[in-house]
Amino acid sequence: MRQAGSTSNVASVVVIGVDPRAMGQIRETLGTEAALPGQSTKYEDALGVIRKLRPDVVIAGFDQDFEEAIRLAPQIVAENGRTRLVALAAHANPDHIRAAMRAGYREFVVLPDDAELLRQAVHEAIYQEGGDEDHGEVVTIWGSKGGAGSTFLAVNLAAELSPVHRVCVVDLDFSMGDVAAFLDIQPTQSMSDLLRNLHKIDERMLAGYVIVHPSKVHALAQPTDLEQREEVKGDTVMRILTTVARSYQYCIVDCGSRLDEASLTAATVADRILLVSSPDVPGIKNTWRRLQLLERLGIERNRIHVVINRWDRKDAAFTLADVESNIQRKVDATVSFDRAAARSVNEGKLLRDVDKKCPAARDIESLVGLVTDGEIAVEKRTAGPMGWFSRFSGG
Ligand SMILES: Nc1ncnc2c1ncn2[C@@H]1O[C@H](COP(=O)(O)OP(=O)(O)OP(=O)(O)O)[C@@H](O)[C@H]1O
Ligand SMILES: [Mg+2]
Known part of the structure; x- marks a missing residue:
């Protein structure tokens, strides 16, 4: 049976390392489907914020500091395996996609092309059947x-x-x-x-x-x-x-x-x-x-x-x-x-x-x-x- 992973029907989202333009695109894409922060969190503050808010979804920007985005992922997963990690970039760079997957990101999105995918990832985060351990x-x-x-x-x-x-x-x-x-x-x-x-x-x-x-x-x-x-x-x-x-x-x-x-x-x-x-x-x-x-x-x-x-x-x-x-x-x-x-x-x-x-x-x-x-x-x-x-x- 499918279980709700969140107490509400709106996913809570933390956004890390994106500029105001990308933040605007995220807001436009997710509309009222997610509880979005007013602004993006800096990479160095991310773990503290995530620990406090325990979000359903973390969207991490790959364009400002790719290495930091990669370094953070396993730490976020270790703290809360249920949090769904989404990488956001301006281009689908194959090396970055592979690095993202290895680090634990579940989706790699380029907006606005992947708007539907981002919406779906956020939706699934609150209606998932448990964590990654359910994956084949x-x-x-x-x-x-x-x-x-x-x-x-x-x-x-x-x-x-x-x-x-x-x-x-x-x-x-x-x-x-x-x-x-x-x-x-x-x-x-x-x-x-x-x-x-x-x-x-x-x-x-x-x-x-x-x-x-x-x-x-x-x-x-x-x-x-x-x-x-x-x-x-x-x-x-x-x-x-x-x-x-x-x-x-x-x-x-x-x-x-x-x-x-x-x-x-x-x-x-x-x-x-x-x-x-x-x-x-x-x-x-x-x-x-x-x-x-x-x-x-x-x-x-x-x-x-x-x-x-x-x-x-x-x-x-x-x-x-x-x-x-x-x-x-x-x-x-x-x-x-x-x-x-x-x-x-x-x-x-x-x-x-x-x-x-x-x-x-x-x-x-x-x-x-x-x-x-x-x-x-x-x-x-x-x-x-x-x-x-x-x-x-x-x-
Ligand atoms: N253990 C085996 N003993 C004898 N023949 C075999 C064995 N394994 C595969 N073959 C033969 O080798 C042929 C090629 O196998 P298969 O099509 O699975 O290879 P493939 O790696 O998928 O090839 P392709 O590069 O064309 O995709 C098969 O048609 C089969 O007849
Ligand atoms: Mg073959």
Whole structure:
């Protein structure tokens, strides 16, 4: 049941670090829907004011002092997890959006374009079902190169979770997206419809855009005819994933292998990232490069899991120990090379419906442990030589 988070129907708002013009825009946008302060609070006074007023919403300006706005967020969240943080900026700078998400901001708005979003954020702040702890887990699956198996793993992992959890696969591969094809469903509604209505999306509307597979896996799919679209921006992706995570216990994001704004944002907001690699030199090399990139973006190592797909121990050119010494971290899981995988894809079936006892199906079953904090099985390692790393690292 939905509970009111505030004693009144008007959200109390504290505004930090914005100039009078932006303050005017906020006032114009929120009208009587929020109890607004007369003026903006300075960054240095923010914590004291927030402690005193315990507002439903804090709107922090990013243009005057971006670093201060970032520094304040975790402190505000630590003091009162219910306070909804909204970042306000004059431009949607992708680096700032990612930094905002990492710091704990729930929305990133540029006025007047995002007026509806700001109103909605304020409205939801007083009718929320509790805090962030009610959000589902976002698991981002990212291939280190094309064809690594991200869609195959996203769909089949979701199917493993679906008997006990509400799960939605989000197809964020805007250039190739084939989640619907893997599930053998012609999408009558899709990500395109959602993007057109994103300014007013809520959990109820989201249900109208997802397709439902008999396995109970839901999917926010790309349309059959991919449209020519400009790169989808970080704040858009953030909004999509936040909405899905509010409705589902698991949001499995198929990012494909592209290094674009959508995948970087999904990696930033994810609770876990499964970095999927093929067991070959280009795949491992790119895994190493992606790991470096994720580190540069400030994404904690313990959120990242390396999965080697199509692993064939008997035929592998190198051992897992080789791979680990080359990527300088452990391999968290392997999924066996399995002809049933290709068959399942070609037939538009889940792997377990083709052969539920095949090696890859068993491996995907144990991947569930990785995303639900259980133990997982990785094939026993044997030490081996490492010669080929020097080919790509120069080391
Ligand atoms: N474990 C496996 N064993 C054998 N074949 C596999 C395995 N995993 C995936 N495949 C095959 O690899 C193909 C590519 O997989 P998939 O489409 O999931 O990769 P992707 O990373 O999503 O690729 P893209 O970059 O095109 O989005 C599949 O059609 C499937 O036939
Ligand atoms: Mg794919």
